[in-house]
Amino acid sequence: MTTSNLKTPLYDTHLALGARIVPFGGWDMPVQYSGILGEVGAVRTSTGLFDVSHMGRLYISGPLATEFLDWLLTGSVESLRVGRARYSMICNEKGGVIDDTIFYRLAEDRYLLIPNAGNRVTVVAWFQRWVDEKFSTGCEMEDRTDATALLALQGPGAAETMDRLCSEPPSSVRPFAWQENHLQGIPVMLGRTGYTGEDGFEIVADADQAVSLWQTLTENGATPCGLGARDVLRLEAGLPLHGHEIDENTTPIEAGLEKFVRFDKEYVGSDVLSSQHEKGVACKLVGLKTPGRSAPRAEYAILHLGETVGQVTSGSYSPTLDTSIAMGYVDANRAEAGNMLEVDIRGRTAPVEVTPLPFYTRPRR
Amino acid sequence: MSPDDRKYSKEHEWIKMEDATQALAGITVYAQDQLGDIVYVDLPKLGATIKFMEKMGEVESVKAVSDLYSPITGEITEVNDRLLDHPELVNEDPLGEGWMVRVTISDATELDQLMTAEEYESFINGLS
Numbered sequence: 001m002t003t004s005n006l007k008t009p010l011y012d013t014h015l016a017l018g019a020r021i022v023p024f025g026g027w028d029m030p031v032q033y034s035g036i037l038g039e040v041g042a043v044r045t046s047t048g049l050f051d052v053s054h055m056g057r058l059y060i061s062g063p064l065a066t067e068f069l070d071w072l073l074t075g076s077v078e079s080l081r082v083g084r085a086r087y088s089m090i091c092n093e094k095g096g097v098i099d100d101t102i103f104y105r106l107a108e109d110r111y112l113l114i115p116n117a118g119n120r121v122t123v124v125a126w127f128q129r130w131v132d133e134k135f136s137t138g139c140e141m142e143d144r145t146d147a148t149a150l151l152a153l154q155g156p157g158a159a160e161t162m163d164r165l166c167s168e169p170p171s172s173v174r175p176f177a178w179q180e181n182h183l184q185g186i187p188v189m190l191g192r193t194g195y196t197g198e199d200g201f202e203i204v205a206d207a208d209q210a211v212s213l214w215q216t217l218t219e220n221g222a223t224p225c226g227l228g229a230r231d232v233l234r235l236e237a238g239l240p241l242h243g244h245e246i247d248e249n250t251t252p253i254e255a256g257l258e259k260f261v262r263f264d265k266e267y268v269g270s271d272v273l274s275s276q277h278e279k280g281v282a283c284k285l286v287g288l289k290t291p292g293r294s295a296p297r298a299e300y301a302i303l304h305l306g307e308t309v310g311q312v313t314s315g316s317y318s319p320t321l322d323t324s325i326a327m328g329y330v331d332a333n334r335a336e337a338g339n340m341l342e343v344d345i346r347g348r349t350a351p352v353e354v355t356p357l358p359f360y361t362r363p364r365r
Numbered sequence: 366m367s368p369d370d371r372k373y374s375k376e377h378e379w380i381k382m383e384d385a386t387q388a389l390a391g392i393t394v395y396a397q398d399q400l401g402d403i404v405y406v407d408l409p410k411l412g413a414t415i416k417f418m419e420k421m422g423e424v425e426s427v428k429a430v431s432d433l434y435s436p437i438t439g440e441i442t443e444v445n446d447r448l449l450d451h452p453e454l455v456n457e458d459p460l461g462e463g464w465m466v467r468v469t470i471s472d473a474t475e476l477d478q479l480m481t482a483e484e485y486e487s488f489i490n491g492l493s
Contacts, residue, residue, distance in 0.1 A: 020401075035456075036401055036426075036428065231428075293405035295425070317404040317405065317427060319427075346423070
């Protein structure tokens with residue numbers, strides 16, 4: 001493969017495991033190891049391990065760091081306590097989504113923010129512009145993506161595995177909280193976060209510890225999982241993927257992400273988002289379910305009585321639900337759960353039912 | 366890896382003659398491996414006419430959809446219905462239980478345009 005794509009510290013490990021490598025967001029990443037269905041099953045029933053080092057690690061610090069992030073994120077930064085994390089959108093002046101991200105409050109005036117792989121350069125440039133324009137006296141940004149690795153251990157067995165390996169039991173960390181810890185002596189920062197709809201942890205460590213961490217976790221029962229399984233898992237959990245459900249031309253309101261948007265603060269894009277919140281939007285993101293295994297896929301037309309009323313943004317066969325699922329935008333008057341629509345699957349019309357998201361919620365254990 | 370009791374197409378289908386006119390067809394080990402876990406197979410109907418190297422169906426994996434091409438011209442005399450509920454058979458045994466259609470062929474000379482096992486092996490070696 002003659003590409004100039006970036007490689008994570010685990011690239012050779014993936015090759016040795018027989019992973020199939022694909023380009024994703026400027027990186028060469030494993031899309032699958034043993035097979036997507038088995039990997040999805042591992043995460044839903046035991047424990048899966050993902051290399052997500054392609055995602056960014058941006059550290060924002062300084063006396064104006066909180067004010068800076070409150071100017072650029074749709075969620076409240078100031079109200080987030082040290083030790084906690086939050087999901088939020090970064091919007092442009094039109095309310096379009098530049099990226100979605102989880103950010104961790106590391107200290108009173110220090111944050112870690114995780115942008116998507118393909119958006120890291122855009123986010124860094126966007127942040128730098130605002131540092132220079134408005135916050136140059138008290139805010140610094142450091143991109144430590146290359147110096148660190150990011151692994152995600154996901155599944156109902158994740159907490160037990162981590163408790164066995166860490167100096168402090170990570171099972172005491174609440175969802176969307178983080179702690180510093182040692183995993184078999186390796187210094188890590190772990191957050192109880194993820195992108196699969198299961199319990200789990202995302203683990204930041206120095207890049208040169210990545211291979212050792214990976215080996216320890218797989219030796220302790222975690223199944224290596226690729227981006228293929230990750231995409232199915234996040235779709236089942238109703239989680240948006242930037243470039244599909246959200247992008248610079250769609251807003252969090254259209255995407256049904258209001259609960260991650262504050263309407264009581266001023267920030268880039270807030271006027272558009274407030275106005276949409278009050279007046280409503282023309283199209284909305286919905287879940288779609290269709291019986292059978294032939295899936296509606298991205299860009300397929302959504303129809304009502306033969307007339308186009310929307311477009312699919314992601315779709316797949318769902319092994320967990322044994323049916324086909326998709327997300328897509330439809331005209332707002334078609335968005336109510338229970339509505340029956342159709343999808344044009346390569347010339348064949350399949351019935352789809354508008355379904356509340358998420359498709360899958362993990363059982364309470 | 367590819368047995369020499371059958372012929373192979375550039376689109377990664379195989380065809381195996383059972384007698385002078387009846388043949389079985391399916392996809393190769395290489396094809397199912399490239400596709401990954403197969404979740405749905407859309408095959409032609411019983412009695413349908415299929416044409417040499419024209420689309421006759423679709424194979425859908427978790428990540429992708431691929432067209433299925435007919436390695437021969439002829440009429441469908443049997444469809445492997447087991448694949449409807451067990452598409453994983455195509456992954457597990459693509460050359461055996463994962464067969465897709467049985468055909469009465471109408472022009473045996475088309476087989477000369479397909480690859481032998483040896484030719485197919487060197488063809489796929491040139492792909493990766």
